[in-house]
Amino acid sequence: MLGSVFGWFFYLFDPLANLAIPPIQPQARLRPENNVPVAAEGPWEDIITGHYGVPPLIRIHDRDGIVKWKFERDDVQQDLPKEIRNCLYSSANDATELKWMRNGTAVAAIYSSLALIINHTPDNPETDKLITWAICRDNEVLWNAHTLEPLPGDRMAVGTTGQRPWDGVLVYNTSEALPLDPSPPILQNVTGLRAIHGLIWDEAGSMLWAAGTDLAADGSDPEPARGTIHAYPFDEATGLLHADDAYVYRLDEPVRQDVEWGVGFTWWVGLHDLVPVPNQRKFLVSEDSSLHAFDITTGRFTEHHGAVVDKYMPGFRVTTNDRHGVDGDGVLQEQPLGDLKSFSLAPDGSFIYVQSLWQKYRGNHTSLVENGVYRAINEGLEIYRSRWFGDIDGWPKPR
Ligand SMILES: *[C@@H]1O[C@H](CO)[C@@H](O)[C@H](O)[C@H]1NC(C)=O
Ligand SMILES: *[C@@H]1O[C@H](CO)[C@@H](O)[C@H](O)[C@H]1NC(C)=O
Ligand SMILES: *[C@@H]1O[C@H](CO)[C@@H](O)[C@H](O)[C@H]1NC(C)=O
Ligand SMILES: *[C@@H]1O[C@H](CO)[C@@H](O)[C@H](O)[C@H]1NC(C)=O
Helix, strand or coil, X not given: CHHHHHHHHHHHHCCCCHHHCCCCCCCHHHCHHHCCCCCCCCCCXXXXXXXXXXXXXXXXXXXXXXXXXXXXXXXXXXXXXXHHHHHHXXXXXXXXXXXXXXXXXXXXXXXXXXXXXXXXXXXXXXCCCCEEEEEECCCCCCCCCCEEEEECCCEEEEECCCCCCCCEEEEEECCCCCCCCCCCCCCEEEECCEEEEEEEEECCCCEEEEEEECCCCXXXXXXXXXXXEEEEEEECCCCEECCCHHHEEECCCCCECHHHHCCCCCCECCEEEEEECCCCCEEEEEECCCEEEEECCCCEEEEECHHHHXXXXXXXXXXXXXXXXXXXXXXXXXXXXXXXXXXXXXXXXXXXXXXXXXXXXXXXXXXXEECCEEEEECCCCCXXXXXXXXXXXXXXXXX
């Protein structure tokens, strides 16, 4: 009773109500007194990039773009269930997501019409490029899935990236002991967050964070949609995520996507990538039109737009000079920070990003900034995402 009275007290005095949220305790193994080191990986040479095309291509390359390892469907020699093979050999050009996992011995990806896990064991050709888990996306639930993220206990969270109230996160068992199954059972179905484009496991807080919109991003709901970050605490005893409204953080204003796509375009600005800042309890988040920083401890968005670049991404450079258009009020707007479909910060201060071309869905290179100096790599490829291929310090993937 008292608790709820105090809850309301905070609601009255703080419109964001974030002070009412209980502080998140770091997991035992990450508490400073337990002296468990978080690996300082490095030297941050390896980058994983998805190249759109038929077939799509995944590459691991260095900072000069020199390819060390690649995956395309013709590399798959193993026997696959027919449905999985059909989804691998679909006409989809998607190389939408690609992530380091299992200490670098595997890649989680959205590739062609599949969400999958591929072995990355270049020193062992016997196991390299084996598909150890896959799910077909050629259905009304997963066709637009844009991202996935490993959870503890061989679980995998997949964002459905849809506009309906029942869109959200689906959790699957990716244990290598299970046979490949094109439609595996769902361990958990967490509904409510639309248009999910980013998922990040938070080992210190023991929660999954997701970036999407609170309502339909395509404008099909009567109310406007706002960019929204949602955290789902993970219960180690039950292995389930909790959908708790206390951990919902919305951007203040809904914004139409009219500057880029023209007046009358129904879509609302939504979130693209959710990026942990190495060794800090902070996220940067990109959206169609700009960038924001979010502080986990206070539950607040702390910097916006150019202030994010000044503080966290010095040396950022807009990739083409045509990123402007007229908004609904007829005012010319520049959007140099918009459309970072992916970006990724290394602990040494280097960062990479992929900014889609203006009025396009993908970029045509990866941008790399080292010591404040910009250069383009992977030029001429059609790219949605590039990420550091490593365990980001302070943000270890689950073991
Ligand atoms: C992770 O991989 C690195 C090198 O790639 C290796 O040195 C380390 O022992 C591995 N850690 C575990 C827990 O397997
Ligand atoms: C998830 O749950 C919602 C709400 O119960 C339901 O409408 C939807 O069909 C479920 N999704 C799947 C893939 O089972
Ligand atoms: C996943 O499958 C493995 C192999 O059958 C099993 O041991 C494990 O308990 C399953 N995990 C969950 C969360 O169901
Ligand atoms: C990438 O796109 C920009 C803008 O359309 C264009 O000027 C540039 O030539 C393209 N670069 C390559 C390598 O295709």
